Amino acid sequence: MEKKVAFNALVSLLKDSTLSEDDGYLCVTFPNSIAMNNDKITTLMQDCGYCTNSHSITDDKLYINRASHVWLGGTCPIYLDHKHFWQQIQSATELPENFFIANDKTSSCDDVPTRSIRIYSTFFIWKKLISKIADHIQINRAIIFITTDNSVKKLDIPLSVENSELQLIENPDECLSEITKLYSLIEVIDPHSKERVSVLRTALSEAANKISNNNLLFELINKTVYITRKYDELYDIYTRRFSVNKLLNELDEKSLEFTSKINEYISSSQNKALTIPGALIAIGALVKSGGILESLIIFFGLWLIKSVTKTANDIYRESFESLDKRLDNAFRKYLKFDEGKEVRESAVCIETELREQFKNAKLRLNKIDTWAIYMLIGGGIYLSFSSYKHITAEYISTLKEIMNFFEGLSKEIFASIKSLANFLISVICL
Numbered sequence: 001m002e003k004k005v006a007f008n009a010l011v012s013l014l015k016d017s018t019l020s021e022d023d024g025y026l027c028v029t030f031p032n033s034i035a036m037n038n039d040k041i042t043t044l045m046q047d048c049g050y051c052t053n054s055h056s057i058t059d060d061k062l063y064i065n066r067a068s069h070v071w072l073g074g075t076c077p078i079y080l081d082h083k084h085f086w087q088q089i090q091s092a093t094e095l096p097e098n099f100f101i102a103n104d105k106t107s108s109c110d111d112v113p114t115r116s117i118r119i120y121s122t123f124f125i126w127k128k129l130i131s132k133i134a135d136h137i138q139i140n141r142a143i144i145f146i147t148t149d150n151s152v153k154k155l156d157i158p159l160s161v162e163n164s165e166l167q168l169i170e171n172p173d174e175c176l177s178e179i180t181k182l183y184s185l186i187e188v189i190d191p192h193s194k195e196r197v198s199v200l201r202t203a204l205s206e207a208a209n210k211i212s213n214n215n216l217l218f219e220l221i222n223k224t225v226y227i228t229r230k231y232d233e234l235y236d237i238y239t240r241r242f243s244v245n246k247l248l249n250e251l252d253e254k255s256l257e258f259t260s261k262i263n264e265y266i267s268s269s270q271n272k273a274l275t276i277p278g279a280l281i282a283i284g285a286l287v288k289s290g291g292i293l294e295s296l297i298i299f300f301g302l303w304l305i306k307s308v309t310k311t312a313n314d315i316y317r318e319s320f321e322s323l324d325k326r327l328d329n330a331f332r333k334y335l336k337f338d339e340g341k342e343v344r345e346s347a348v349c350i351e352t353e354l355r356e357q358f359k360n361a362k363l364r365l366n367k368i369d370t371w372a373i374y375m376l377i378g379g380g381i382y383l384s385f386s387s388y389k390h391i392t393a394e395y396i397s398t399l400k401e402i403m404n405f406f407e408g409l410s411k412e413i414f415a416s417i418k419s420l421a422n423f424l425i426s427v428i429c430l
Helices: 003-015 038-047 082-089 115-133 172-187 193-208 216-222 224-273 275-287 292-336 341-429
Strands: 018-022 025-029 056-058 061-065 136-138 141-147 152-158
Touching (some): 115 172, 152 216, 193 224
Antiparallel strands (some): 025 061, 056 061
């Protein structure tokens, strides 16, 4: 027979009997309705871990030796009263698997644990919880250091409580339920495990500030409901803070994304704008040796530069319009979050800054367009004056050549006429 099943049968037998203590033995007086069977009881006792035959059945009475050395594992599962029971188990980490308390016949087999057993269970869960989050464990004490913004607080928590004091715990059912849920949360292993422990330590610190009793563990157990609610409150703040930080990081990423695109567009436009002074230098170099045709070619080139710059800037303006619409969609959702006004204020601030950057970027594009127009107009005026001067010089030079030609021609004609006249005169004279 399995030990647990055998112990259940023994407890059932003991509950139906009258119990008393007799010099280290538990005296069990069976009712008349129970038929005594020495061999059956001996087998049952052995299945429960009883390692000796040092028991006897006389006059419908069973005497069970409670000495630890006659029980398997060195622990007798039968206790006279709660005081004796608590003395034996308070240094353990949990309730024993099998136990029977003779004075009120409380046992581990009860379907519904008694108030005292629920208090013991609460104690052991608290003990495990504190041991789990403690920085140091000394002999029957746990040391927890809690760091705040300005100082470090030390909680020195004893890991034992007198049974008489423990029985004063109020609302044991609610305490057991709340500490069980809290311990199950702290046991979860995930990326937020450390944060939950940190929140719990803070909740313990706040609870300890309200405690004046020397036994801190007793007061913490008695304030289980307050501590769990404080934990829930602080953890809710933490999760909201975590959510707020996540949203603020998203906002920063959005801001960086839009700012990078704005800078990219402006940088590209400015690179194109740098062609304007280069074009003016080219004009100065070419006009010196150019005529009307060269001037027309250069003016056409300036017009192309101006047109290309204007077209590129128009494309950037369209891109800014698209970014402006994306900005509306990107930041609208952040204005609806309930995590707090911090997110909404940050979203409004970043959106305002980006819209100001859009405005300034468009003004810079307009300035670049204006520079291109000024370049075209200034280049046209300069080319016109240069061409006029060049044309005037050529005209005067050509006119002088014509006058010199006609002057020479007239001299030759005059000389020829004079020679012809002399010839005719000489003929007549003959």
